[in-house]
Amino acid sequence: MKQKPSSQTACLTRNMANILNLVLAAAVCSTLAVALPRDLATSWYSLEAAKPVNVTLYFESLCPGCHQFILQELIPTWEKVKDTGLMNVTLRPYGNAIEEYKGGQWKFVCQHGPRECDGNVLEVCIIHYHPETNKQLEIIKCIESDFYATEGQDWQATLKKCASTGVDVEKVSACAKGKEGNVLQHQVALNTGPHKWVPWVILDGTSSEAALDNLLKAVCEAYKGAPPSVCNM
Ligand SMILES: *[C@@H]1O[C@H](CO)[C@@H](O)[C@H](O)[C@H]1NC(C)=O
Numbered sequence: 001m002k003q004k005p006s007s008q009t010a011c012l013t014r015n016m017a018n019i020l021n022l023v024l025a026a027a028v029c030s031t032l033a034v035a036l037p038r039d040l041a042t043s044w045y046s047l048e049a050a051k052p053v054n055v056t057l058y059f060e061s062l063c064p065g066c067h068q069f070i071l072q073e074l075i076p077t078w079e080k081v082k083d084t085g086l087m088n089v090t091l092r093p094y095g096n097a098i099e100e101y102k103g104g105q106w107k108f109v110c111q112h113g114p115r116e117c118d119g120n121v122l123e124v125c126i127i128h129y130h131p132e133t134n135k136q137l138e139i140i141k142c143i144e145s146d147f148y149a150t151e152g153q154d155w156q157a158t159l160k161k162c163a164s165t166g167v168d169v170e171k172v173s174a175c176a177k178g179k180e181g182n183v184l185q186h187q188v189a190l191n192t193g194p195h196k197w198v199p200w201v202i203l204d205g206t207s208s209e210a211a212l213d214n215l216l217k218a219v220c221e222a223y224k225g226a227p228p229s230v231c232n233m
């Protein structure tokens with residue numbers, strides 16, 4: 001059974017935790033989302049190959065819900081669609097961290113402590129040195145599994161354990177330890193927009209809560225072209 005990131009595992013921003021308490025205390029009226037029947041919608045699709053849906057994930061290296069989403073939703077979905085041109089994945093490890101420029105470098109404070117910052121910059125460097133999605137996700141899958149299981153105690157040991165994925169251990173290690181990783185992490189911070197919690201998924205610029213439950217379905221719905229057969233669910 002796949003466990004979706006729930007209120008227990010999602011990592012709320014501090015503001016959002018307060019807002020949620022207020023929302024729970026009030027009666028909420030929401031509009032009903034009206035779903036278009038697929039056969040009606042189909043006639044609107046262009047027959048030209050559409051651009052892939054840009055899937056952007058904000059996450060943190062030690063956030064339980066992020067870990068679950070990456071291993072149980074993102075990577076299995078990618079495995080199904082990688083040859084279809086349906087989605088384009090961008091990972092942004094930073095989430096609810098904060099940063100400050102001090103003493104000539106960026107100092108980060110991470111939601112789950114300093115080890116999470118180690119994991120974030122490690123993943124930032126992996127993403128930088130392995131931009132191709134297949135390879136990147138193969139490495140991230142290994143890193144996420146080991147780093148999380150060991151509570152982020154030794155990121156360098158985690159990196160070495162994942163050497164068999166083909167990760168460039170030397171470059172990534174030097175990056176994560178030095179100025180390069182520090183600057184790259186700051187860029188990810190700048191590219192982390194407003195969000196209420198992590199994992200936070202953005203499909204073509206619009207945040208999607210539905211994607212947390214069923215990424216494939218959400219991506220298929222966001223796709224502007226004729227949906228590939230993997231979308232026949
Ligand atoms: C995929 O996303 C990256 C940003 O991470 C962007 O630079 C690139 O143009 C996108 N590719 C397509 C085909 O949309």
Ligand SMILES: *[C@@H]1O[C@H](CO)[C@@H](O)[C@H](O)[C@H]1NC(C)=O
Pocket residue numbers: 051052053054204
């Ligand atoms: C995905 O992002 C790239 C780069 O920003 C952009 O050129 C492209 O149009 C986006 N794709 C869609 C479907 O919005």
